[in-house]
Amino acid sequence: MRNCSYHGRQCFSANNILHWSSNFLKEFQNSTSLTFVAGTGPSNHPSWSPPPEGSYKLNVDVVINHNKGICGLGYVIWDYQCSILDAFSKLWHFPFDVKVDELMVIIEGLKFAREGGWTPVYVVSDCASVIVFLNSNSRIFNDLGVLINETLFWANFHNYQGFSFSFRSTNSVAHLLARWSINFNSSHK
Numbered sequence: 001m002r003n004c005s006y007h008g009r010q011c012f013s014a015n016n017i018l019h020w021s022s023n024f025l026k027e028f029q030n031s032t033s034l035t036f037v038a039g040t041g042p043s044n045h046p047s048w049s050p051p052p053e054g055s056y057k058l059n060v061d062v063v064i065n066h067n068k069g070i071c072g073l074g075y076v077i078w079d080y081q082c083s084i085l086d087a088f089s090k091l092w093h094f095p096f097d098v099k100v101d102e103l104m105v106i107i108e109g110l111k112f113a114r115e116g117g118w119t120p121v122y123v124v125s126d127c128a129s130v131i132v133f134l135n136s137n138s139r140i141f142n143d144l145g146v147l148i149n150e151t152l153f154w155a156n157f158h159n160y161q162g163f164s165f166s167f168r169s170t171n172s173v174a175h176l177l178a179r180w181s182i183n184f185n186s187s188h189k
Contacts, residue, residue, distance in 0.1 A: 048170040053080045055161060056118040058109045060125050061174035062101040065182055071095030074177025075109035077118055086112055089177040102127040103147040105178075110154040119159040126171045134163040 051057040056079055063072040071092040077085045088108065095101050102125055113121045125131055133140065133148050134155075140148055155163070168175060 046167045046170050048166075050078060050080045050082050051122050051161075054120075055080060056085070056113060056121045058106075058113055058121050058123050059166070059171050059174040060102065060105045060109050060123070061168075061171055061178045062095075062098055062105055062127070063175065063178040063182055064095045064098060064101065066095070068182075069094055070182055071101050072178035072181035073101065073105040073108065074174045074179075074181065075105055075112075076173045076177065077109065077113055077116070077121070079118070084173075085118055086116055087173070087177060088112065089181040091181040098127060099130050099133070099144060100147060102130045103144075103151050106130075106151050107147075107154050110151075110158045110160070114154075114158045120161045121158055122161045123155065123163045124166045124171065125163070126166055126168045126175070128165045131163050131165040 056077055058075060058077050060073075060075040062074075065071070071094075073090045073092060074088065076087045079085055090108075092101070106123055106125065110121070110123070113119060123134075133144070134151060139145065
């Protein structure tokens with residue numbers, strides 16, 4: 001209901017939401033199960049870890065479909081007990097590029113974290129180039145630099161604890177949310 005009023009979009013029926021959430025849960029459970037190759041152990045497989053007690057983790061991701069000119073944004077906010085506090089999915093028309101879109105979803109997630117009182121927050125993305133930019137001390141003087149500065153402003157405003165890279169396998173919930181916004185919205189037009 002919040003997304004409908006916030007984004008001014010038509011709400012989905014209860015059956016559509018139930019169907020999607022059931023499939024989403026199955027995909028999530030499958031994506032979080034570990035399978036090991038003979039002779040290897042858990043240390044060879046990256047895994048998601050919760051933030052330290054009293055803090056929160058914001059996982060973000062973007063999926064771009066250049067053929068359709070659309071982009072899906074997704075984020076999820078977790079607490080140290082592995083509970084999902086907020087999840088977000090949004091379809092965007094006319095995507096820019098992955099770095100710009102990833103920075104936009106980080107900003108969106110930081111704003112929602114602040115509204116929910118979920119600070120301090122750790123920001124996690126599977127877009128390594130964005131994480132490198134955000135963690136560097138160098139100044140960038142172009143359009144991307146403006147977004148990096150805005151992201152850093154919101155991060156400092158929200159008492160962020162750091163930006164870190166994660167592999168897609170440990171960022172699967174945010175990725176599934178981003179992908180869902182493209183698949184669900186483009187199939188119902």
